Amino acid sequence: MIARKPSWLLSLVAIAILIYMNAPTIVVVLASFSDTSYLTVPPQGWTLHWFEYVLGDSRYMKAIWTSLWLASGATFLSLILGTAASYALHHRLVPFRDLILSAVMAPLVFPAVVIGVALLQYVSLLGLRGQPFVLLLAHTLITLPYVVRSAMSSLTGINPQIEEAANVLGASGFTAFRLVTLPLLKPGLVAGAIFSFVTSLDNVPVTIFLLTPRQSTLPVKIFASVEHGVDPSIAAASTLLVAGTAVALVLAQKWVSFSRFF
Amino acid sequence: MTRSRSAGVGLIGPASVLILAGFLAPTVIMAMLSLRDYSGMHGIGTDWTLSNYIDVLGDWFYLEIILRTLALGLIVTLLCLVVGFPLALFILRVGSMMQTVAILLVTFPLLCNIVVRSFGWMVLLSPRGVINEALINAGLIAEPLALMYNLTGVIIGLVQIYLPFMVLLLVPALQNIPADVEAAALTLRSSRARVFFTITVPLASPGIITGSTLVFVLSISALVTPRMLGGPTYRVMATQIYDEFMTNLNWPSGAALAFVLTFIALALIWAANRVAAHLTRGISA
Helix, strand or coil, X not given: CCCCCCCHHHHHHHHHXXXXXXXXXXXXXXXXXXXXXXXXXCXXXXXXXXXXXXXXXXXXXXXXXXXXXXXXXXXXXHHHHHHHHHHHHHCCCCCCHHHHHHHHHHHHXXXXXXXXXXXXXXXXXXXXXXXXXXHHHHHHHHHHHHHHHHHHHHHHCCCHHHHHHHHHCCCCHHHHHHHHHHHHHHHHHHHHHHHHHHHHHHCCCCHHHHCCCCCCCHHHHHHHHHCCCCCHHHHHHHHHHHHHHHHHHHHHHHHCCHHHHC | CHHHHHHHXXXXXXXXXXXXXXXHHHHHHHHHHCXXXXXXXXXXXXXXXXXHXXXXXXXXXXXXXHHHHHHHHHHHHHHHHHHHHHHHHXXXXXXXXXXXXXXXXXXHHHHCCHHHHHHHHHHHHCCCCHHHHHHHHCCCCCCCCCCCCCHHHHHHHHHHHHHHHHHHHHHHHHHCCXXXXXXXXXXXXXXXXXXXXHHHHHHCHHHHHHHHHHHHHHHHHXXXXXXXXXXXXXXXXXXXXXXXXXXXXXXXXXXXXXXXHHHHHHHHHXXXXXHHHHHHHHHHC
């Protein structure tokens, strides 16, 4: 591309597009501080009442905790399973490498709603609907591709001779991995972990099919609440999710550059 | 070799079990379900039949949903291209400070919850929402515009939700174009517009194809945004699959529709990969 300063017209158009891209989030955050019982943007008066309401509501709190343990648990499992699998695939320790890799990445290309209904039917058949471990494994399944993608691309950048050198110097296979390869993998794994966490926290189309009527996650609760009309408490619950994402983004920027995400 | 082979199996084992038991088995079982007969009286039967697929592809009710979904995907993809291109150009041309800010403003909505963003659009687009109130207060309209619970609302929401993917794929595609190719064309007195359409766009085409395929596949698979901004009566494939499973309890029919959607998505991804690979070879040669 020829390096050239953007024209005024291009700059104006780009700024308008950036506003469009961020408008819905900004509006939700503003609406959550409004002291009216219906949504007003910009708020006429400011209050934290709706946050108190959400944090004091046991159903909301249960949904928030479910979302948090699910995202943390799925990220943790994905990191372990994904790193191990990537290592084996990268070093060609297993046969049918390409086939296995496509199978691991498949949940990324299958429509999420299809994975959701397939799992619904499967767990109903096995009589496991509503079991927390089913949710955890389903979320691990959809977050695993992100960890594998980051780990595989990080492994490609590591010189295999470094680990071999550690082996020659007497480190066993796992010690060499832990002391030499793992630190080099860390930026990629952090990026994969953050993307896993956000993906799990975001998910509705798989989760909604696996919950019993008494269970919920925060996004599923917001999704369901909207059908009964919109009010500022939904905005407050949404703002909590936005705040969580913002924290993840700040952490991400601290640890790794954005280019790692894609 | 045997030692590394057993280590390999140990490392790949847990992930493979998860994929086999948690993804491949459910998919195969759903494929079998989609081939079972169903009646409202007796529920899911035991006979094998293609009738669910024949119903889905032959009944105008389902066909209209499929065509509407594909048209929606096409509109959203084209709009993402048209809107994404100028933003990608801006990101490439602007100074490094503004570039970081712009990339942050593209990435933040990408990571923000889809439910939250769709809810934000409800607040903006509803009959008494921010946009209608502002237009009425400004005296530009007397009655609120129907911006939601129709195609308009779903398009506005889906374009915003999938635009970040398009922009973030267009930026590297445009960046990799050698500057001297365009410079050469400009020296040979081509107009800027002509250089853009005959040099820049073709050279960026692998990125354009990858981005468009991704946005199209995600748009036709979307459940949350069409339900929230389209309302319960605006049907696309994903919302219909949801209704077949959760409301109508006609699982075989829902399973058939799910496989039609999956087939469209996978076929498109496969074709796009082939075309992009072919084009990349042509460009580098």
